[in-house]
Amino acid sequence: MATAKPLYDRLKKNITAYSPEEAREMAFMLLDHYFGLRKTDVLTDKPLPPNRTEPDWFKILERLNRQEPIQHVIGTTIFCGLEFEVSPDVLIPRPETEDLVRLIMHDFADRTDDVPIVDIGTGSGCIAITLSRFLPQSVVTGWDVSEEALELARHNAQSLNADVTFAIQDILNVPADFAHRFDCVVSNPPYVTRSEAAEMDRNVLDYEPGLALFVEDNDPLVFYKAVADFCVRHLTKDGACYVEINERFGDATRQVFADRGFSRIQVYKDIHGKDRSIRATF
Incomplete structure (x- = not known):
């Protein structure tokens, strides 16, 4: 045997x-x-x-x-205890992002009324779907610029019985007449600078989408500025913004939110002691 x-x-x-x-x-x-x-x-x-x-x-x-990622070889990965399908069209969900999701779940656990949430750059849908599953009061929207990513996110939502609305939307070009407001804005945007690519492993560089990974060195915080600007217009007064960040730019990213009137900005470190996420409120 x-x-x-x-x-x-x-x-x-x-x-x-x-x-x-x-x-x-x-x-x-x-x-x-x-x-x-x-x-x-x-x-x-x-x-x-x-x-x-x-x-x-x-x-x-x-x-x-x-050095093809094992998640691509088997086609799935586990995120917050849920099994997500992944592909070369999306970033493979990582443990650091689980920490960001757990922070949101903790902050909104006691809410009994609807909690409108938007996940900007949803990729596989791991953030949006997990929040929908574990925060029953949440009303979740997931945005991405990639139709391929959104197709996979919708598939994951259906497989995991999550009620999430997915839509193609570029945070750099939100329509001026967009009128919705959110209690929670969350994003894990591209934050790796092109110059950092030389230090990255092949299993990331060769197999994960550059669109979701890289920003230009001359404006590495472009997406954080756009998210913070969006929050000024569309985050409710008592709402909160959550972003995953590049460890090199913790102070600079904090300043992006401070410049836009956020009064309480907390930088959280990952298990390696590196700046990894920010929670900002007005």
Whole structure:
């Protein structure tokens, strides 16, 4: 009877493009995705499912060793406990963004009336859909400039039974007659400068959309200025704006909001102690 541990060891040994620790985690992810085996199942060498359909391990290992993200190889990722489909058309949701979503959920947990929320640059829909699922009082809209991203976000919303309205909209060109107001404006906009690309890993540079990643070095805060300007017109008096930020520009991004009349601006650090998000209110 085939068991989990020998397959795990073989996969781990043959994922050679990453460190041993990363290869170990990828092998666990593969066994979880294809056979529903958790880490404890693997480490206790449980039998593989007798009616399993074996994937093409050679092709999977080949893709991983080209540094294609494992999330693209298996087609999904977990974000705040929910499984999202991903593709090269959207950024792969990351743990730092989970922290931003948890902050919003904490801040609005006690609200009993409707909470209108807009997620600017929604991508896979991970922020919008998670807020819709875990804040029942939320009325969520997701914007993006990419039709391909919006198609995937709508698919994820349907799969996860989330009521989110998605629309194509560029935050740099919001119509002057737009009249809606929101209690929560959230965005994880492009914030990596072109000059930082040289320091990035291939699995990001080669496989994730530059449209969602990069800004020009001569105006790295262009999207934060646009979001803050939008908030001046469309954030309710007691509402809050939440943005993920580039660790290099924490103080400068804070100043963007201060210049536009926000009176309380908090910069939050990630688990590595780097500036990673901002919460701003009037």
